[in-house]
Amino acid sequence: MNEPLLDIQNLRVDFHTDGGVVHAVRNVSITLAPGEIRGLVGESGSGKSVTSLSVLGLLGTPRARVEGGAIVFRGENLLDKTEKEMRGIRGSHIGLVSQNALSALDPSFTIGAQLIEVIRLHQKVGKETARKKALESLELVALPDPARRMKAYPHELSGGQRQRVVIAIALACRPELLLADEPTTALDATVQKQILDLLLEINRELGTAILIVTHDFGVVSHVCSQVTVMRHGEVMEAGTTAAVLEEPKHPYTQGLMSAVPKLHLDDATRAVPRSNRRLYEFKQLVSAQGETR
Numbered sequence: 149m150n151e152p153l154l155d156i157q158n159l160r161v162d163f164h165t166d167g168g169v170v171h172a173v174r175n176v177s178i179t180l181a182p183g184e185i186r187g188l189v190g191e192s193g194s195g196k197s198v199t200s201l202s203v204l205g206l207l208g209t210p211r212a213r214v215e216g217g218a219i220v221f222r223g224e225n226l227l228d229k230t231e232k233e234m235r236g237i238r239g240s241h242i243g244l245v246s247q248n249a250l251s252a253l254d255p256s257f258t259i260g261a262q263l264i265e266v267i268r269l270h271q272k273v274g275k276e277t278a279r280k281k282a283l284e285s286l287e288l289v290a291l292p293d294p295a296r297r298m299k300a301y302p303h304e305l306s307g308g309q310r311q312r313v314v315i316a317i318a319l320a321c322r323p324e325l326l327l328a329d330e331p332t333t334a335l336d337a338t339v340q341k342q343i344l345d346l347l348l349e350i351n352r353e354l355g356t357a358i359l360i361v362t363h364d365f366g367v368v369s370h371v372c373s374q375v376t377v378m379r380h381g382e383v384m385e386a387g388t389t390a391a392v393l394e395e396p397k398h399p400y401t402q403g404l405m406s407a408v409p410k411l412h413l414d415d416a417t418r419a420v421p422r423s424n425r426r427l428y429e430f431k432q433l434v435s436a437q438g439e440t441r
């Protein structure tokens with residue numbers, strides 16, 4: 149078997165708050181093979197974001213403490229890295245796409261300037277080369293008229309276009325791993341599907357492994373081959389998306405899945421063998437959401 153690209157082993161993260169210790173992540177293990185897309189799914193507060201931000205060393209508060217475990221990326225434990233070493237890994241080897249594209253972009257700089265800055269931060273290239281790479285990244289995410297968009301400010305773009313730019317920035321240095329935390333939650337259903345399809349295309353074209361954090365099983369069934377289900381900081385179950393959707397082992401997973409509205413069984417659904425039906429219904433649901441707006 150291939151060595152995993154990312155191997156989170158028994159990770160434990162606590163927050164030391166005035167009200168006491170919050171055990172946000174309890175012995176969580178997640179692996180991601182090179183080029184794999186895994187969904188990390190669970191209700192609000194289950195520890196999805198804390199887990200993914202731990203990978204980048206971006207917990208953002210001294211109250212957060214990694215109490216145990218290992219985060220092995222390309223064979224090295226990221227928990228042993230210095231902040232300086234982590235800066236070399238973030239962006240270059242691991243990209244981050246967050247939910248709110250507007251807050252991820254600086255309103256006072258053009259799209260081009262922000263892309264060029266990220267590229268020059270991580271790669272020793274001149275301004276012209278960086279500009280070329282920036283343009284390539286905008287082409288990669290299929291932003292219409294990329295040369296003109298380079299000169300645009302974030303507020304001049306639609307929500308979906310802004311999220312494409314955030315993805316372009318995350319991919320500018322062609323990282324092996326993309327962490328996407330609720331990348332489509334803030335978008336309407338049509339745009340949501342377009343962005344998910346874009347992530348699939350990037351995965352196919354560049355071989356980028358993607359960890360998609362979501363509360364939505366529809367997203368998981370559309371793009372993820374593997375899924376890990378979390379609750380209260382723990383892993384409830386993990387496996388191939390098809391297996392977990394078909395036979396969720398834990399009642400919590402069944403509950404999460406039933407929170408996604410069901411489609412009426414149409415003739416095409418009935419023609420699908422029973423064992424594949426649930427997966428098929430989810431796929432139908434996602435594509436129907438895309439078409440109804």
Ligand SMILES: Nc1ncnc2c1ncn2[C@@H]1O[C@H](COP(=O)(O)OP(=O)(O)OP(=O)(O)O)[C@@H](O)[C@H]1O
Pocket residue numbers: 163165170172190191192193194195196197198199209211363
């Ligand atoms: N800065 C913080 N200080 C204290 N507790 C925190 C902090 N950040 C997160 N937590 C706690 O850690 C737990 C996990 O939070 P996390 O943000 O990972 O949840 P999540 O699964 O990403 O939820 P959501 O779907 O709402 O984004 C929660 O109990 C949360 O209250």
Ligand SMILES: [Mg+2]
Pocket residue numbers: 196197198329
């Ligand atoms: Mg979160």
